Amino acid sequence: MTTGPGPPYPPPAPPPPPRKISVAMVFVGAPIFIVINTVLGFAAFIVAGGQTDNSDAILGGAAVLLGLIAFGVGGYLLTVKSPQAKGIGLGLMIGWALTSLVTVGICTGINPSLYSM
Amino acid sequence: MVPEWHLGAVAVPVHGVFIGVGVLAAVVVFTVEARRRGAVNEQSVVAVTGALVGGVIGMRLSGWARHLDFSANPSLAEAWQFGSRSIIGGLLGAYAGVLIAKRIGGYRGKTGDLFAPAVALGIAVGRIGCHLTEAPGRPTALPWGVHAPTSTPDCAACLTGQAMHPSFLYEIAFQLAAFATLLYLRDRFARPGELFVLYIAAYAGFRFLVEFVRANETVWLNLTRPQWVLLPSLVILGIRLWYGRRHGYYRSPAGYQEVRA
Numbered sequence: 001m002t003t004g005p006g007p008p009y010p011p012p013a014p015p016p017p018p019r020k021i022s023v024a025m026v027f028v029g030a031p032i033f034i035v036i037n038t039v040l041g042f043a044a045f046i047v048a049g050g051q052t053d054n055s056d057a058i059l060g061g062a063a064v065l066l067g068l069i070a071f072g073v074g075g076y077l078l079t080v081k082s083p084q085a086k087g088i089g090l091g092l093m094i095g096w097a098l099t100s101l102v103t104v105g106i107c108t109g110i111n112p113s114l115y116s117m
Numbered sequence: 118m119v120p121e122w123h124l125g126a127v128a129v130p131v132h133g134v135f136i137g138v139g140v141l142a143a144v145v146v147f148t149v150e151a152r153r154r155g156a157v158n159e160q161s162v163v164a165v166t167g168a169l170v171g172g173v174i175g176m177r178l179s180g181w182a183r184h185l186d187f188s189a190n191p192s193l194a195e196a197w198q199f200g201s202r203s204i205i206g207g208l209l210g211a212y213a214g215v216l217i218a219k220r221i222g223g224y225r226g227k228t229g230d231l232f233a234p235a236v237a238l239g240i241a242v243g244r245i246g247c248h249l250t251e252a253p254g255r256p257t258a259l260p261w262g263v264h265a266p267t268s269t270p271d272c273a274a275c276l277t278g279q280a281m282h283p284s285f286l287y288e289i290a291f292q293l294a295a296f297a298t299l300l301y302l303r304d305r306f307a308r309p310g311e312l313f314v315l316y317i318a319a320y321a322g323f324r325f326l327v328e329f330v331r332a333n334e335t336v337w338l339n340l341t342r343p344q345w346v347l348l349p350s351l352v353i354l355g356i357r358l359w360y361g362r363r364h365g366y367y368r369s370p371a372g373y374q375e376v377r378a
Contacts, residue, residue, distance in 0.1 A: 019159065020159055020222075021159040021162060021163070023157060023158065023159065023162050026162050087162075090162055090163065090166050093166050093169075093170055094165065094166050094169055094170075096170070097166070097169030097170045097172070097173050098140065098144075098169060100173045101136060101137060101140045101169070101172070101173060102133075102136075102137035102140060102141070103133065103137065104130055104132070104133035104136060104137075105173075105177070106133075110173075110177065
């Protein structure tokens with residue numbers, strides 16, 4: 001005597017929804033900003049140190065540039081469809097915020113005491 | 118003069134160091150908690166971005182509402198330029214930042230429970246910097262009163278050598294107790310987000326009380342600016358807690374399910 005076929009297999013589970021943001025790339029974007037900040041910040045300090053008249057303008061320009069990198073480039077990357085690009089975009093913003101908090105805004109140029117030195 | 122530590126030729130602002138270490142401690146606690154809850158996902162990352170960016174901006178702009186008379190307040194540009202490092206401003210900015218970031222990203226889940234213990238520990242660490250660099254509190258004759266250097270800014274009692282309340286140490290003790298309590302309660306509430314509501318309500322209440330021994334300027338009816346900000350917040354939070362209690366938000370998960378069934 002043969003047994004009949006068993007119960008049918010349940011339908012396969014639906015695939016998980018595609019990720020909109022790559023969390024791993026956030027951990028890449030933040031260090032990228034910190035490296036850029038370090039290079040740009042040191043360059044601005046060195047150039048501003050050799051100037052007496054427009055040192056504030058140089059430091060202010062570097063601060064604006066860093067803000068543009070974090071929120072301009074970061075914001076643009078968030079509009080790109082790629083999850084990796086979105087992750088890096090968020091990472092750039094997190095890098096700016098962490099650097100601002102940890103250095104009391106001195107390294108990102110948002111602390112006014114920087115301009116009275 | 119900003120108190121500094123000197124590492125060779127590099128001068129490091131003491132207050133800034135502890136704020137930085139506090140933020141890093143909060144990030145570590147948040148990450149550990151997110152991993153424990155299996156919540157290392159897009160929504161958490163978006164919320165963290167909103168909290169950090171909003172916190173930075175909130176801290177800088179917290180001087181904007183200095184006076185009850187709005188005509189006496191600085192412009193936004195001036196507030197940014199002379200922005201204080203207010204915890205309340207940072208928390209409000211971070212809260213707004215999370216809401217805005219989640220709205221932009223289209224996320225609706227609750228993330229506050231991940232933030233609550235992280236914020237408590239972060240503030241506890243950051244307040245060490247406040248204790249070392251700011252006027253510790255109002256004069257007191259209590260045996261645990263502390264003295265501070267005469268170079269401490271905006272500190273009349275420092276100049277006269279009076280003992281003062283160690284108000285920042287009171288707050289550190291509160292935050293550490295809150296951190297331990299939040300870890301104990303984190304799996305005991307059925308409804309997501311209530312841990313954060315409870316923490317914010319407890320901190321608002323504590324902060325209102327500790328302001329009576331802080332060295333902050335009183336502006337009206339012998340209350341400080343933070344107390345005037347906190348007063349309406351306490352009413353709202355009180356109503357929210359009462360609503361949550363009536364609807365069983367603070368029952369254990371099993372009890373909550375029984376009620377819902």
